[in-house]
Each structure stands twice: as structure tokens, then as C-alpha cells.
Amino acid sequence: xxxVSFFNSIHVKLVLIYVLLIIIALQIIGLxxxxxxxxxxxxNFQDSIFQRIDLVQYSIRExxxxxxxxxxxxIGQSLSVIIREFATGDINEIRVIDDRNRVLxxxxxxxxxxxxxxxNHEIVNQSITAQTAIDKIVLDAETQKRVWILATPxxxxxxxxxEILGTIYIESNIENVFDQVNDINRIFxxxxxxxxxxxxxxxxxxARTITGPIxxxxxxxxxxxxxxxxxxxxxYGNDEIGQLAIAFNHLTNRLQxxxxxxxxxxxxxxxxxxxxxxxVIATDRxxxxxxxxxxxxxFLKISRDATLNRPIxxxxxxxxxxxxxxxxxxxxxxxxxxxxxxxxxxxxxxxxVIQKETGFVxxxxxxxxxITEQEKIEMxxxxxxxxxxxxxxxxxxxMRSYLEALAxxxxxDENIAPAFLxxxxxxxxxxxxxxxxxxxxxxxxxxxxxxxxxxxxxxxFFNRIIDRFEMSKSQNxxxxxxxxxxSYFVEIDTDKLTxxxxxxxxxxxxxxxxxxxxxxxxxxxxxxxKVMISDxxxxxxxxxxxxxxxxxxxxxxxxxxxxxxxxxxxxxxxEMIEAHGGSIWAESEEGVGTTVFFTLPYELEEAGEWD
Numbered sequence: 001x002x003x004v005s006f007f008n009s010i011h012v013k014l015v016l017i018y019v020l021l022i023i024i025a026l027q028i029i030g031l032x033x034x035x036x037x038x039x040x041x042x043x044n045f046q047d048s049i050f051q052r053i054d055l056v057q058y059s060i061r062e063x064x065x066x067x068x069x070x071x072x073x074x075i076g077q078s079l080s081v082i083i084r085e086f087a088t089g090d091i092n093e094i095r096v097i098d099d100r101n102r103v104l105x106x107x108x109x110x111x112x113x114x115x116x117x118x119x120n121h122e123i124v125n126q127s128i129t130a131q132t133a134i135d136k137i138v139l140d141a142e143t144q145k146r147v148w149i150l151a152t153p154x155x156x157x158x159x160x161x162x163e164i165l166g167t168i169y170i171e172s173n174i175e176n177v178f179d180q181v182n183d184i185n186r187i188f189x190x191x192x193x194x195x196x197x198x199x200x201x202x203x204x205x206x207a208r209t210i211t212g213p214i215x216x217x218x219x220x221x222x223x224x225x226x227x228x229x230x231x232x233x234x235x236y237g238n239d240e241i242g243q244l245a246i247a248f249n250h251l252t253n254r255l256q257x258x259x260x261x262x263x264x265x266x267x268x269x270x271x272x273x274x275x276x277x278x279x280v281i282a283t284d285r286x287x288x289x290x291x292x293x294x295x296x297x298x299f300l301k302i303s304r305d306a307t308l309n310r311p312i313x314x315x316x317x318x319x320x321x322x323x324x325x326x327x328x329x330x331x332x333x334x335x336x337x338x339x340x341x342x343x344x345x346x347x348x349x350x351x352x353v354i355q356k357e358t359g360f361v362x363x364x365x366x367x368x369x370x371i372t373e374q375e376k377i378e379m380x381x382x383x384x385x386x387x388x389x390x391x392x393x394x395x396x397x398x399m400r401s402y403l404e405a406l407a408x409x410x411x412x413d414e415n416i417a418p419a420f421l422x423x424x425x426x427x428x429x430x431x432x433x434x435x436x437x438x439x440x441x442x443x444x445x446x447x448x449x450x451x452x453x454x455x456x457x458x459x460x461f462f463n464r465i466i467d468r469f470e471m472s473k474s475q476n477x478x479x480x481x482x483x484x485x486x487s488y489f490v491e492i493d494t495d496k497l498t499x500x501x502x503x504x505x506x507x508x509x510x511x512x513x514x515x516x517x518x519x520x521x522x523x524x525x526x527x528x529x530k531v532m533i534s535d536x537x538x539x540x541x542x543x544x545x546x547x548x549x550x551x552x553x554x555x556x557x558x559x560x561x562x563x564x565x566x567x568x569x570x571x572x573x574x575e576m577i578e579a580h581g582g583s584i585w586a587e588s589e590e591g592v593g594t595t596v597f598f599t600l601p602y603e604l605e606e607a608g609e610w611d
Contacts (some may be wrong), residue, residue, distance in 0.1 A: 010211050018203040019196065026192045034185050041177045046135070046148070049091070049172055053152055056086045057168060060096055061154055064104075064165050076115055079105035090176065092147065095169040096154075097124055104166065124167050127151035131164060137174060148174035213241045217248050229256035279347075279368030282354075283312045285361055287324030299338075299347055299368050312366060316349060327351050328361060335371070346372050395427035451493040451579060458490045458529060458602065459483050459522065465501050466520055469509070476514040482521035488529055488602040496576045503569040504533045504596050511537030511594070528582070529602045534595035540588040548586055549574040573598075 063078045083094040087107035094107040095114075101124065103114050127134040133152035140147050150170045156163040216233050223231045229252055233245045273280055279296025283289055288309050297304060300315065313319040313327065316336060328351075336347040348371045354363040402420040411417045462483065470479050508518045516536035523530045540548060549570045577584040577598045584598035 010214060014207040014211060015200065015203045018207065019200055022196065022199045022203075026195070030185075030188055030192065033188065034181065037184055038178070038181045041180055042174065045090070045172075045174060045177050046150075049148075049150065049170065050133075052086055052088075052091075053150070053168060053170065056082060056094070057152070057154060060168065061156070061165060064096075064098075064154065065156070076105050080107070083107045090173050092171045092173055095119075096166060097121075097169055098166040099128065099164050101125070101128075119169075121151070121169060123149055123151045124169055127153050127167050128164055145173070145175040146178060148172045209236070210241065212236070213245055217245065220248065220252065224252060224255060227259070229253075229259070277370075281307075281312060281315065281366040281368070283324075283364045283366075285363055287311050287313070287327075287364065289315055290363070296368055299370065312364060316366070324364070327366075328353050328364060336368075344372055344376065346370075346375050392431060395431050399424050399427050451496065453491045453493050455489050455491050455603070456494060458488050458600070461490075461492075461494065461497075462501070462520070462522065462531070465498060465505070469502075469505050473509060475509065475512070477509060477512050478517050480517055480519045482519065482532075484522055484524070488522075488524070490529065490600045490602050492580055492600065493576075497580065500573040500576050500598070501533070503573050507569065508533055508535035508537070508594075508596075511535060513537070516593075524602075525599070527601060528599040530597060530599050532595060532597055534593060536593040539590040539592050540586070540594055541590050542588075545586055545588050549584065 059082045060079060063075060063082065066078075079096045083096060083105055084107050087094050092108075093111065096104040096106075097119055098104055100118070101120070102118050103116065106112065106115060123134050123136065131153055133150060135148060135150040137146050137148050139145070148171070150168075150172070152168050152170075154165045154168060156165055213233065213236055220231055220233050223229075232252065233248050235242050235245045235249075273291075273293040276293070277295060279299045280291070280293045281289055281296050282291035289307050289312055290309075292304060292307050297307070300307070302315070307315055311319065311324065313322055313324060318327070318334070318336075322330075322334075330351045333348050333350045336349055338345045338347065348369045350367045350369070352365040352367070353361055354365060355361055402424050406417065406420055410420060463481070466479060466481065505518070512518055512535045518536075519532070519534040521532040521534075523532070574584050577600075581601050582599040584596065586594060586596045588594035
């Protein structure tokens with residue numbers, strides 16, 4: 001997870017917000033305090049001036065209304081004495097101006113030259129015209145300090161509607177008031193700065209109580225994202241954050257349990273998918289492969305990387321015939337034929353749709369099952385039924401024809417009747433042999449037989465069978481024997497193995513021409529005896545050699561049937577040899593001859609004679 005930068009940290013944001021709120025609050029308080037303080041100090045200053053003016057105004061009015069003789073001091077002198085007494089440190093100058101705007105007296109000793117002269121003060125004119133006090137604050141041009149100028153009229157009587165005698169003009173030093181405000185503001189600013197420092201420290205400590213648990217939960221979330229559920233969030237209290245920490249720990253436990261369950265299910269699913277013999281392919285909602293197990297890869301002969309994210313129809317080779325929507329709506333299975341000229345390979349594909357409760361298609365599951373053997377067995381079953389039907393139909397048809405002829409009166413003909421009865425008897429015996437062979441094969445297939453094994457010396461056993469055929473043969477065929485001088489003992493069921501060898505020799509005699517040879521040989525290969533019976537017959541085409549042990553298979557059906565064969569002899573021989581722990585096969589060259597081989601386990605001495 002990306003590391004949080006310093007300025008993006010919630011801790012810094014909380015402290016900044018807290019400090020900004022304090023600064024804004026202090027600024028608002030400071031502005032209000034400073035403004036009210038300034039107004040209050042100005043008002044106090046002005047009230048003190050007005051109070052003194054009220055006292056001096058009475059004395060000035062009395063002097064201006066007083067009658068004077070020659071010995072009395074002038075009005076200017078009298079007024080100068082009065083206003084000098086009131087010109088304290090905060091009053092720069094007091095002037096008394098009559099109603100004709102002539103300066104009668106001034107408290108400024110250095111400015112006595114203006115006494116007796118007419119003034120041109122706008123504020124004085126406004127005060128006389130308005131008959132009220134007029135004031136304003138101006139900036140002194142020399143000292144660059146603020147000065148409060150006040151002009152208040154002097155009435156003849158105490159009532160304000162009396163005749164105006166003149167005006168009192170005052171210049172007072174109000175800069176001291178603003179200096180006091182600045183000093184107080186400076187003290188307030190220092191206090192604000194100190195309070196901000198303390199507030200920031202407290203804000204950091206308070207923010208940690210909030211951001212600490214949040215940071216702890218963030219670390220826990222990062223650990224959970226990496227699969228670590230052992231870490232727990234510390235609970236600092238029982239407030240909302242503490243309740244959140246408790247809920248977070250509970251969530252961690254639930255997620256750990258859910259992950260354990262999911263992981264167990266995933267392992268089970270992986271084990272099932274990897275160990276099942278059927279192939280499984282899963283797709284997403286767009287039909288692209290997202291999961292495929294090893295049997296499916298083996299069936300399709302494709303790598304996992306070449307399969308993932310490919311359309312399922314393309315992977316199965318169905319893109320020309322089916323779309324993904326067709327496969328979703330597929331109700332029946334599809335056979336996929338991957339057979340080649342050398343091998344036969346057929347798969348059956350079954351499709352199952354993954355749907356949500358709302359019916360939304362979330363994907364498709366395809367199960368592949370190898371039905372090659374099943375199809376082979378089914379084909380062999382059909383072929384077997386067809387062959388049995390064909391083998392039985394021919395003699396039955398022949399018998400029906402002859403029996404119908406006999407029923408029509410042929411039985412009265414002494415020349416024809418015996419021949420017809422002989423053919424019927426021959427076909428009946430042929431059907432009996434066929435049924436007996438089928439019953440024997442059925443027992444061998446169902447393992448409903450027992451082998452009565454005994455140890456015999458194979459050369460003697462083999463020679464005895466060869467001698468029997470050599471004495472009873474009717475055609476001009478020479479038997480040649482290539483048997484070892486050593487004695488080899490085999491544990492066999494003599495009756496069943498005699499039937500096998502009889503069948504092979506009978507076939508060799510059937511297909512050997514006059515003057516031909518039938519060769520018999522025995523060799524040793526490791527712990528097996530390899531038995532050979534070879535003839536000089538017409539041979540078998542190379543492509544048919546491997547099928548002569550199949551049931552009802554004949555290279556030349558017409559000739560084999562004419563010779564009385566059922567097509568089951570070699571099939572029975574194969575079953576019996578394999579029941580003895582050996583194997584049987586044939587080698588042939590067309591026009592040259594055929595050789596049948598089979599093997600049997602052997603012992604050098606008879607078991608009962610070992611020391």
C-alpha cells in the first residue's frame with residue numbers, strides 16, 4: 001500500500017484544522033476587542049475633554065458677558081488666564097473665538113500672534129452655523145500624529161437656543177489613546193502567539209488520541225491485505241473510536257475464519273480437480289477460459305498458458321459450429337472426435353451454466369470425459385451382435401431351406417433325403433459349436449471359470465499334441481520340430497492349453513498347401529517360454545494381422561466359413577493364454593505364411609522335486 005505523505009496525513013490535517021479554527025477565533029476576538037477598546041478609549045478621552053469644556057465654558061461666558069472699565073484687564077488677558085489653567089498635557093491648544101470669527105485668546109504662548117486676528121477654521125464655521133459641537137481627527141502635518149479637533153459654541157445663556165457669543169476651539173493629543181490601543185494590541189498578539197503554541201501542542205496531543213487508533217487500524221488493514229490476521233487493534237477507550245476498534249478486531253476474526261474456510265474449500269476443490277479423471281474447464285461470463293485442470297490439458301494436448309483467456313469454443317475446436325451462447329443453451333452433451341489415423345480418441349463434453357439467483361449468467365463449466373473405450377466397447381458390442389446374427393442366420397437359412405424341401409416331399413426320395421439330412425445335421429453341429437464357443441467366451445469374460453493347473457514338462461506335453469495331429473492329418477504337410485533338449489516345467493490347465501494349441505495347429509493345417517511345412521519351436525526368453533507354430537499358407541495382409549484375435553474376425557470370411565470355422569477360436573486362445581499369465585501374437589507375410597507365438601511362465605524343475 002502507498003505510504004501516506006506528511007501533508008496528506010489525517011494527523012496533520014486535524015492539527016491544521018484545529019489551529020486554523022483557533023486562529024480564526026482569536027482573530028475575530030482580537031478584532032472585536034481591539035475595535036471596542038479603541039472606541040472605549042476614544043470615548044473616555046473625549047468625555048474627559050467635554051467635562052473640562054463644560055467647566056471652562058462657564059468661566060469664558062462670564063468673562064465675555066462681564067462689563068469692563070478702564071482699569072479692568074482686557075478680555076483677552078482674562079480669557080488667557082482661564083484657558084491656560086485648563087490646557088493640561090493632553091490638550092495642545094485652546095482658543096476662544098467670538099461670533100465674528102476673531103481669536104480672542106489662545107493657550108499657546110508661542111502662538112499669541114493670532115490673537116485679535118480673524119480665523120478661517122471650517123470646523124468653527126460649521127459649529128456656529130449648526131449651533132452644536134463639531135469634532136474630527138486630523139493628522140498633524142509636522143509631527144505626523146493624530147489630533148482631535150473640537151469646536152463647541154458658547155451661548156449667551158445656559159439654554160442651547162440662546163444667542164451665540166463665540167466658539168471654543170480645542171486641539172487635543174489623541175495619539176496617546178492610539179498608542180495605548182497599540183500597546184494593548186501588542187500584548188494581545190503576544191498572548192495570542194503563546195496561546196497558539198500551547199494550543200498547537202495540545203492539538204497534536206488531542207489529534208493523536210484520534211489518529212493513533214486510526215493509524216493502528218490502517219496498519220491492521222495493510223497487514224490483513226497481506227494475509228496476516230494475527231495482529232489486533234489496540235482499544236484505547238469505550239468511545240466511538242474504541243467501539244470502532246472492537247468492531248475492527250471482530251471483523252478481523254471473521255475475515256480470518258472466512259479466509260480459512262475459503263482456503264480449505266479452495267484446497268479441496270484443487271485436490272478434486274487435480275485428482276479427478278475427467279477434465280474440467282471453467283469460463284467467465286464472456287466465455288473465456290479462467291480455469292482448466294491437468295486431465296483437460298492432457299485430453300486437449302495443450303499448455304495452460306495457451307488455454308487461459310481463450311474462448312471456450314476455440315479451445316474445444318467448436319468455433320465453426322457453436323458460439324458461446326449456443327453452448328450456454330446446450331442441453332445435451334457433445335462428442336468431440338480427436339481421432340487420428342493411428343489412434344482413436346473421443347471425448348464427451350457436458351456443459352453446465354453458472355448462474356446467480358437473479359438468472360444472470362456468470363460463466364460456464366465444461367466437463368470432458370474420455371469415452372474412447374466406451375465407444376470401442378459399444379462398437380464391438382454392435383459388431384458382435386451383428387456377427388452372431390450373421391453366423392446364426394446362414395445355417396438357419398440353410399436348414400430352413402432343406403427342411404422345407406423335406407416337408408414338401410423330398411424325404412420320400414432315398415437319394416436326396418439322406419443328403420439333406422446330412423447338411424441339416426452339419427449346420428446344427430456348427431451352431432452347437434458356435435454356441436459352445438460363445439458360452440466359453442462369456443464365462444471367461446465374467447471370470448466364471450477355474451483353472452485346474454498342474455506342473456507338466458512342456459516338451460512332452462507339446463510333442464504329444466503334435467504327434468496326435470501328425471498321425472491324423474489327411475493332407476500332404478510335413479511337421480518340423482525345433483524343440484530344446486532341456487526340460488522346462490510349466491504350471492498350466494492342460495485341457496484348456498490343449499484346446500489353444502489344437503486351435504492354432506488346426507488353423508495352420510487348414511491354410512497350408514499340399515507339400516507345405518508346419519514348424520513347431522520353443523525358445524527361452526528370460527523367465528518365459530516362447531512357443532512358435534508356423535505355416536506356409538496364404539498369409540494375412542499386414543493391416544489385418546493385429547485383428548485376427550478379435551471375435552468373429554476372418555481374413556477371408558467365405559473360405560473360413562466353408563472350412564467350418566466360427567471365428568472365435570483365436571479369441572478363445574487369447575483369453576486362455578492371458579489367463580495363464582502369458583501373451584499371444586502373430587506375424588505374417590501375405591503369400592508366404594503365418595507364425596503364431598505365445599509365451600508361458602516356466603520353471604527349470606518340477607515344483608514338487610525341489611530340494
